[in-house]
Amino acid sequence: TQLLEQSPQFLSIQEGENLTVYCNSSSVFSSLQWYRQEPGEGPVLLVTVVTGGEVKKLKRLTFQFGDARKDSSLHITAAQPGDTGLYLCAGPSGNTPLVFGKGTRLSVIA
Amino acid sequence: DAGITQSPRYKITETGRQVTLMCHQTWSHSYMFWYRQDLGHGLRLIYYSAAADITDKGEVPDGYVVSRSKTENFPLTLESATRSQTSVYFCASRRRAGQETQYFGPGTRLLVL
Numbered sequence: 559t560q561l562l563e564q565s566p567q568f569l570s571i572q573e574g575e576n577l578t579v580y581c582n583s584s585s586v587f588s589s590l591q592w593y594r595q596e597p598g599e600g601p602v603l604l605v606t607v608v609t610g611g612e613v614k615k616l617k618r619l620t621f622q623f624g625d626a627r628k629d630s631s632l633h634i635t636a637a638q639p640g641d642t643g644l645y646l647c648a649g650p651s652g653n654t655p656l657v658f659g660k661g662t663r664l665s666v667i668a
Numbered sequence: 669d670a671g672i673t674q675s676p677r678y679k680i681t682e683t684g685r686q687v688t689l690m691c692h693q694t695w696s697h698s699y700m701f702w703y704r705q706d707l708g709h710g711l712r713l714i715y716y717s718a719a720a721d722i723t724d725k726g727e728v729p730d731g732y733v734v735s736r737s738k739t740e741n742f743p744l745t746l747e748s749a750t751r752s753q754t755s756v757y758f759c760a761s762r763r764r765a766g767q768e769t770q771y772f773g774p775g776t777r778l779l780v781l
Contacts, residue, residue: 589767600758600772601711608767646711648770655701655726656770660710 560585560651562659570665574636579662581647582629588650590630592621595644595661637666671695674759674773682781687746689776691759699762700742701770702726702734704755711758717742718765749780 563582571577581590589608593601605614607623607630614621618641620633634641644663648656672693681687691700702714703726713726715734723734731753733745742761746753759773 591767591770593770598775600760600774602772603769606767606769650766655699655713655716658711660708 560587560649560657562647562649562657564645564647564659564662566662567660568663568665570667571637573638573666573668576633576635577637577664578631578633579645579664580629580631581659583649584628586627588627590623590627591648591656592630592632593646593648595646597643601644601646634664637664639666639668642666672759672761672771672773674757674776676776677774678777680779680781681749683750684748687749687778689744689746689757689759689778691742691744691773693740693742693759693761693771695761695763695771696739697761697763697771698739699764700736701760701762702732702742702744703758703760704728704753705758705775706755714744714757746778749778751780754778754780 565580591606592604595601605621610627611625612623618635622631644661646661648658651657675690701716703711705711712728714732717723717736720736720739736742757776760770762768762770
């Protein structure tokens with residue numbers, strides 16, 4: 559079974575700071591997805607990265623897929639309280655459903 | 669457009685009782701999933717279904733039963749609830765396998781006393 563390790567588990571920062579969270583695996587993934595889950599809600603897809611080395615931007619969020627397709631990072635510039643939530647990475651594992659990491663819980667303090 | 673809905677949103681029950689959590693999606697997605705989310709464990713897959721009348725076990729299937737007689741519905745039944753089944757349960761759907769977006773319902777918060 560392919561595993562996805564996310565770090566850090568918890569992150570608390572002040573509004574305006576920059577941050578990076580990581581998603582790592584010893585296995586190669588054909589693609590990786592990032593989801594954000596806000597308190598009391600289900601996860602919502604932010605982005606899918608497919609090509610090794612790919613960089614995608616979503617406003618202040620920058621997603622990168624590692625060249626070897628074993629890792630991914632999410633960088634947030636000038637974090638805002640609305641960025642607070644649980645960030646999950648997920649990847650397909652053969653013919654079985656998505657494998658999810660345990661997530662990074664981000665708290666942005668105003 | 670309703671998307672994917674779950675009911676009830678909150679449920680309190682007692683040990684030993686049977687509980688059914690409902691999930692309904694309006695997109696005619698082939699795949700549907702049930703997860704439980706607990707602190708320290710993340711999202712764990714309970715059961716999934718690739719199409720009507722096809723179901724498969726996930727990571728933590730013990731104590732749960734599913735059925736999928738219609739494409740749009742995927743109920744999850746706890747046959748005899750235990751305290752360890754206290755959790756937040758999420759239903760999800762996806763059009764097909766691969767890189768497709770997976771859509772999650774709002775969750776059901778279940779407390780077993």
